[in-house]
Amino acid sequence: MVVAVRLPTQGLLLMFLGAVLLRIAGTDAYLRYVVEWMRWPLLVSGALLLLLALGPLLREDTDEEHGHDHGEDGHGHGVPRVTWLLVLPGIIAFVVSPPELGSYLAERRADDLVAVSAPTEATSLGGDGPVDLPVEEFMWLAQVADPELEEQQVTLTGFVSYGGGEDGGWYVTRMQIGCCAADAMAYRVKVDGAERPERDEWVAVTGTHVTGTGVEPPFEVVLAAESVEIVDEPLQTYE
Amino acid sequence: MDETLTEQPRRARRRAVGQMELVALGLLVVVFGGQFVAPYLDGPQFGTWSTIFLAIVIQSTPFLVLGVMLSAIISIVLSERVLQRVVPRNDVLAVPVAGVAGVGLPGCECAAVPIAGSLIRRGIAPAVALTFLLAAPAVNPAVIVSTAVAFPGEWDIVAARFIASLMTAVLVGWWCLSRGSRLPLRRLEQVIDESSSTRERFVATVRHDFVHASGFLVLGAALAAAVNSFVPRAIIDTVAGQAVLGVLTMALFAFVVALCSESDAFVAASFTAFSDTAKLVFMVVGPAMDVKLASMEAGTFGGAFARQFVPLVIGTAVACASLVGWWLL
Numbered sequence: 001m002v003v004a005v006r007l008p009t010q011g012l013l014l015m016f017l018g019a020v021l022l023r024i025a026g027t028d029a030y031l032r033y034v035v036e037w038m039r040w041p042l043l044v045s046g047a048l049l050l051l052l053a054l055g056p057l058l059r060e061d062t063d064e065e066h067g068h069d070h071g072e073d074g075h076g077h078g079v080p081r082v083t084w085l086l087v088l089p090g091i092i093a094f095v096v097s098p099p100e101l102g103s104y105l106a107e108r109r110a111d112d113l114v115a116v117s118a119p120t121e122a123t124s125l126g127g128d129g130p131v132d133l134p135v136e137e138f139m140w141l142a143q144v145a146d147p148e149l150e151e152q153q154v155t156l157t158g159f160v161s162y163g164g165g166e167d168g169g170w171y172v173t174r175m176q177i178g179c180c181a182a183d184a185m186a187y188r189v190k191v192d193g194a195e196r197p198e199r200d201e202w203v204a205v206t207g208t209h210v211t212g213t214g215v216e217p218p219f220e221v222v223l224a225a226e227s228v229e230i231v232d233e234p235l236q237t238y239e
Numbered sequence: 240m241d242e243t244l245t246e247q248p249r250r251a252r253r254r255a256v257g258q259m260e261l262v263a264l265g266l267l268v269v270v271f272g273g274q275f276v277a278p279y280l281d282g283p284q285f286g287t288w289s290t291i292f293l294a295i296v297i298q299s300t301p302f303l304v305l306g307v308m309l310s311a312i313i314s315i316v317l318s319e320r321v322l323q324r325v326v327p328r329n330d331v332l333a334v335p336v337a338g339v340a341g342v343g344l345p346g347c348e349c350a351a352v353p354i355a356g357s358l359i360r361r362g363i364a365p366a367v368a369l370t371f372l373l374a375a376p377a378v379n380p381a382v383i384v385s386t387a388v389a390f391p392g393e394w395d396i397v398a399a400r401f402i403a404s405l406m407t408a409v410l411v412g413w414w415c416l417s418r419g420s421r422l423p424l425r426r427l428e429q430v431i432d433e434s435s436s437t438r439e440r441f442v443a444t445v446r447h448d449f450v451h452a453s454g455f456l457v458l459g460a461a462l463a464a465a466v467n468s469f470v471p472r473a474i475i476d477t478v479a480g481q482a483v484l485g486v487l488t489m490a491l492f493a494f495v496v497a498l499c500s501e502s503d504a505f506v507a508a509s510f511t512a513f514s515d516t517a518k519l520v521f522m523v524v525g526p527a528m529d530v531k532l533a534s535m536e537a538g539t540f541g542g543a544f545a546r547q548f549v550p551l552v553i554g555t556a557v558a559c560a561s562l563v564g565w566w567l568l
Binding site: 003005006008009010012013014016017020021024030032033034038041042044045048049052055056079080081082083084085086087088089090091092093094095096097098099100101102103104105108109111112114117118177178179180181182183184185217 | 258259262263265266269270273274276283284285286287289290291292293294295296297298300301304305308385391442443445446449450451453454455457458461463464467468471472473476496497498499501502503505506509511534538
């Protein structure tokens with residue numbers, strides 16, 4: 001049987017959770033889990049949890065001075081034992097420091113049909129050199145068979161995920177999150193004509209769209225690669 | 240088990256000091272020793288689970304903090320007179336009013352649980368508070384906007400979601416009303432007696448509500464993250480063609496993945512193989528009930544209540560969404 005959580009320990013658990021929020025939001029690590037505007041709510045609620053923890057922790061001190069003559073310490077009504085689970089986020093954050101979502105989830109979600117929506121601001125195509133395009137926008141242009149995409153050199157940046165089977169090809173991949181990492185969707189474009197790099201390696205692939213791919217379900221868009229460059233992982237890995 | 244009654248309190252007290260010190264020591268070990276264990280835990284499955292788990296916890300915690308602050312304001316600061324003026328005296332009428340009032344809380348479902356608890360504590364009929372709990376995460380402006388963005392140009396889906404969610408909340412509210420005192424609700428009392436200062440009572444209520452809900456939130460997040468990272472969606476797609484099975488699968492899926500109501504529309508939109516009605520069911524069930532909410536509600540209102548409330552809400556949500564879907568979509 002699990003021991004009940006006593007009041008000073010409650011304070012400690014709250015403090016730990018608050019510290020986790022502050023630590024995650026204090027660095028860029030929070031971008032792996034939630035969207036950008038969550039930073040301030042995380043900092044504020046982390047600080048509030050620390051304040052909240054002070055009460056029970058200080059009360060413990062006074063009890064020490066008074067030689068434990070307060071008896072049951074004011075927590076007559078039981079706190080649910082599940083409260084112990086509050087240590088779990090902290091343990092995970094400090095021990096595992098979970099990475100951003102990568103090829104494992106993207107490959108498991110490979111058969112999902114992702115909803116590609118029109119970009120809010122379209123990148124202007126045309127010109128001689130390759131144009132940097134978000135993976136989702138490239139998939140959108142392919143799906144609506146935009147005539148401007150033909151012969152247009154583009155550069156897609158993302159991490160590497162593999163197709164099924166022994167050599168199912170490889171994909172340049174970006175994850176997208178709406179609220180937090182739980183609702184992540186994988187956008188991927190198959191790369192043709194280039195040796196496949198290691199899983200989760202970040203690459204910038206330059207090439208042209210293979211006309212006609214990605215128009216019909218399951219919307220697999222193919223990029224005929226001319227060059228594949230290994231690049232540094234960006235700060236914001238989600239698109 | 241063989242200790243005498245007189246010995247027990249002394250032993251318990253000795254453990255009280257020991258517990259806090261033990262936990263503090265454990266946390267220090269985790270904080271400073273964690274980096275040495277990390278290399279052994281880098282499997283991609285575990286990594287993905289922990290990312291999603293931590294994401295759900297840290298996404299929900301600010302909303303839960305907001306919820307317990309609002310709930311403490313309702314419990315402590317709001318005067319009896321204000322409360323009575325806001326809530327109609329007639330409970331049958333107050334239920335739909337509470338449903339529409341949900342429009343005013345643009346937050347996630349985690350914020351609504353402590354608020355409903357504090358409304359009950361203040362003597363509002365449980366049926367009214369529970370209607371608010373069900374409606375708020377589903378009908379607020381943030382959710383309506385995100386649904387409209389996820390389904391561009393498909394206003395009928397946005398309208399259907401609003402109507403079906405409100406209908407679910409009000410119907411469940413009226414059911415609770417009809418059960419009256421037979422509802423197996425845990426008695427919720429003011430956390431601290433009237434003698435202490437307002438500030439003390441405020442802080443104690445915030446802490447009490449947070450501690451009572453957050454453990455269950457973590458439990459729900461752990462389960463939802465497991466489903467999210469280990470159950471392939473392809474399994475779900477196999478039933479997409481079947482009308483009834485499709486609807487039931489989407490309802491079950493909404494319950495187990497426990498998405499935030501502000502982003503579930505995007506996930507629903509990605510189930511392109513399913514009928515619009517099935518997608519609607521996903522978006523109506525999710526905000527009203529999921530594994531994280533069920534866990535928190537069991538903690539706040541008691542297990543006996545949750546065992547009746549959870550299946551009832553899911554059933555009503557599926558029925559309302561199917562009906563509205565058949566009518567509008």
